Amino acid sequence: MHARNTLDIAFLSIHMKIVVNGEQREAVEPLTVAQLLETLHLRSEQVAVEINLKILDRGDFPNWNLHDGDKVEILSFIGGGSPI
Amino acid sequence: MNQDPLIIAGRTFHSRLWVGTGKYQTFEETRKAIEASGADVVTVAVRRVNITDNKSENLLDYLDPKKYTILPNTAGCYTVEDAVRYSRLARAAGVSELVKLEVIGDERTLFPDTAGLIEAAKILIAEGFVVLPYTNDDPIVAKKLVDIGCPAVMPLAAPIGSGLGIRNPYNLKIIMETVNVPVIVDAGVGTASDAALAMEYGADAVLMNTAIAGAKDPLMMATAMRYAVDAGRLAYKAGRIPRKLYATASSPIEGML
Numbered sequence: 001m002h003a004r005n006t007l008d009i010a011f012l013s014i015h016m017k018i019v020v021n022g023e024q025r026e027a028v029e030p031l032t033v034a035q036l037l038e039t040l041h042l043r044s045e046q047v048a049v050e051i052n053l054k055i056l057d058r059g060d061f062p063n064w065n066l067h068d069g070d071k072v073e074i075l076s077f078i079g080g081g082s083p084i
Numbered sequence: 085m086n087q088d089p090l091i092i093a094g095r096t097f098h099s100r101l102w103v104g105t106g107k108y109q110t111f112e113e114t115r116k117a118i119e120a121s122g123a124d125v126v127t128v129a130v131r132r133v134n135i136t137d138n139k140s141e142n143l144l145d146y147l148d149p150k151k152y153t154i155l156p157n158t159a160g161c162y163t164v165e166d167a168v169r170y171s172r173l174a175r176a177a178g179v180s181e182l183v184k185l186e187v188i189g190d191e192r193t194l195f196p197d198t199a200g201l202i203e204a205a206k207i208l209i210a211e212g213f214v215v216l217p218y219t220n221d222d223p224i225v226a227k228k229l230v231d232i233g234c235p236a237v238m239p240l241a242a243p244i245g246s247g248l249g250i251r252n253p254y255n256l257k258i259i260m261e262t263v264n265v266p267v268i269v270d271a272g273v274g275t276a277s278d279a280a281l282a283m284e285y286g287a288d289a290v291l292m293n294t295a296i297a298g299a300k301d302p303l304m305m306a307t308a309m310r311y312a313v314d315a316g317r318l319a320y321k322a323g324r325i326p327r328k329l330y331a332t333a334s335s336p337i338e339g340m341l
Contacts, residue, residue, distance in 0.1 A: 048130070
């Protein structure tokens with residue numbers, strides 16, 4: 001029984017490649033946007049997330065699964081004013 | 085100055101000095117300078133977060149959104165498409181529909197591309213954004229921006245970060261007489277007298293960043309700007325005396341020996 005479970009988990013662990021802010025990253029499916037933010041120590045209320053040029057609603061972060069090849073952009077407010 | 089609030093699109097602001105948050109050495113310095121300025125509107129830019137440094141702090145940890153209206157800008161956008169994309173990202177990153185819309189036309193001057201600005205503003209207004217456009221000191225463009233639904237206009241005093249002061253006071257005055265929405269003089273202020281002058285001309289507010297952040301003592305300059313904007317506003321409302329070529333004695337002649 002135990003052995004079979006291990007096998008199942010191994011079978012389900014699908015590795016995917018995603019691009020986050022221009023950097024190639026490997027991740028294990030399933031991975032939601034909220035989980036990705038957590039691993040990056042980012043607070044969802046402080047960022048905007050765009051996946052393959054589509055901007056997500058913050059409320060969708062916990063349910064939005066990332067897929068192989070996704071291009072993820074995570075943005076936040078930084079210092080700026082007149083002068084940038 | 086709470087008896088004299090600035091109202092834009094139903095939002096009430098108590099300070100007529102708006103400040104940017106760029107170019108400071110640390111977030112702590114940013115926070116202190118903004119506090120000293122008395123501003124309640126602060127502009128921010130939208131950029132990729134640093135995903136390699138877990139310990140990097142967020143500007144919003146230093147600016148309480150309950151205390152300040154966060155006004156995201158589209159600085160660095162040279163096309164309508166980019167400006168619209170960044171505006172949408174800003175809305176997703178923040179909590180409001182406010183955007184300081186910039187469509188920059190040229191790297192050297194950072195002057196606005198006003199054709200692109202009007203086009204981007206139209207798109208964003210249709211999507212429910214409250215668009216505050218960074219524009220040239222051009223009364224016709226200002227009028228067009230108001231006609232399409234901008235609740236304020238933000239003409240420049242001089243190129244961004246130049247510190248040249250008000251290059252074209254007459255055009256700014258014409259803009260103030262032409263449009264029936266608040267005029268916020270944005271960019272190019274160098275020192276306190278520039279800010280006071282803009283307010284004396286009748287500007288509803290002044291937005292600056294470099295003049296404070298780039299000063300030798302940003303906190304002291306923030307305080308100076310706060311006084312300058314208040315003084316200029318009061319002088320504008322008080323009504324200055326007309327200019328005359330010859331003297332008028334202040335002391336009475338009567339009673340002289």
